[in-house]
Amino acid sequence: MGGAITSSFMRRNNCENPFIGHFFEILKIMKEYDIVLSLGNAARSGCIHDLQDETQREEFRQNLELANLAHDEGVQVIIEGAGGHIRVDRIKEYIEHYKNNxxxxxxxxxxxxxxxxxxxxxxxxxxxxxxxxxxGADYLCAITPAEHLGLPGIQDVKEGLIAFRIAAHIGDSMKYGKDEKDREIAEKRSVLDLEGQMCLALDRERAEMLSSRISECTMCGDFCAIKLMKMF
Ligand code: SF4
Structure with missing residues (x-):
């Protein structure tokens, strides 16, 4: 949307991108207030049938040049890329392209x-x-259930944030091996310690709402595999 607003402004006023025209003034303000510059991804794919094309590659090259300028001026910077819609088998290749360059x-x-x-x-x-x-992506932007449909409400924002905290945790476990919590939960699960699992839950409120509110998981009833295996 930001890209479309800027493009419309440029077409209506027959001018260049004002953010580029005033780039150094913007950097000065950002440095003064210690703001991180996020260089956007206006040429992102709009559906999974879009391929990474020359426009996207050129935008990335330009963002890289702007990032270098910002860095030289002492402004922290992140680059937005590989956003939008990407077929699942292309995601890794796209991310690696950005991270390698x-x-x-x-x-x-x-x-x-x-x-x-x-x-x-x-x-x-x-x-x-x-x-x-x-x-290798470093920063995730959450998407809510209302995406493509309407403005999200508070519950939509919560669900979107939880979904992306799960994604961040999965990514961290792959990138940095940060999966101690998964192991702890597995250990508590193996001894049917529901309260112990609740203490480690990403969203305890929701986990409690879905549980039977007794001391252990009741999903499989009398056929609980763990109980059956402990019986003999
Ligand atoms: S009831 Fe089923 S899901 Fe729950 S702990 Fe036992 S085997 Fe696992």
Whole structure:
């Protein structure tokens, strides 16, 4: 949207991009207030059938030049790339392209690996972001269930944030081996310690709402595999 607003302004006023024209003034303000510059991804793919084309590659090259200028002026910078909609088998290649050619942190919006999930785009986005994050993306932009449909409400924002915290955790476990919490939960699960699992839950409130509110998991009833295996 930011790219479209800027493009419309340029067409209406027959002028160059004002953010580029005033780039050094903007950098001065950002440095004064210690603001991180996020260089956007206006040429992102709009559906999974879009391929990475010359426009996207050129935008990345220009963002890299701007990032170098900002860095030289002492302004922190991240580059947005590989956002939008990307078919699942291309996500890793896209992320690696950015990471291999840029020393700056990479920001991704989504990416959405399918176009059919509107109403559940936070789930589709979590899948894409998990792959992107595992492949090296540094900063994830959450997508809510209302994406492509309307302005998100508070609950939509919460669901989107939880979905992307899951993606970030999956990515961190791949990139940095940060999976101690998964192990702790598995250990508590193996001894049917529901309260112990609750203490480690990403969203305890929701986990408690879905549980039977007794001391252990009741999903399989009398056929609980763990109980059956302990019986003999
Ligand atoms: S009831 Fe089923 S899901 Fe729950 S702990 Fe036992 S085997 Fe696992």
């Amino acid at each position: 840029s020393p700056y942190p990479l920001f991704v919006a989504g990416p959405l690996p399918t176009d059919i999930a509107f109403g559940y785009d936070h789930i589709a986005g979590c899948v894409g972001a998990s792959i992107a994050s595992s492949a």
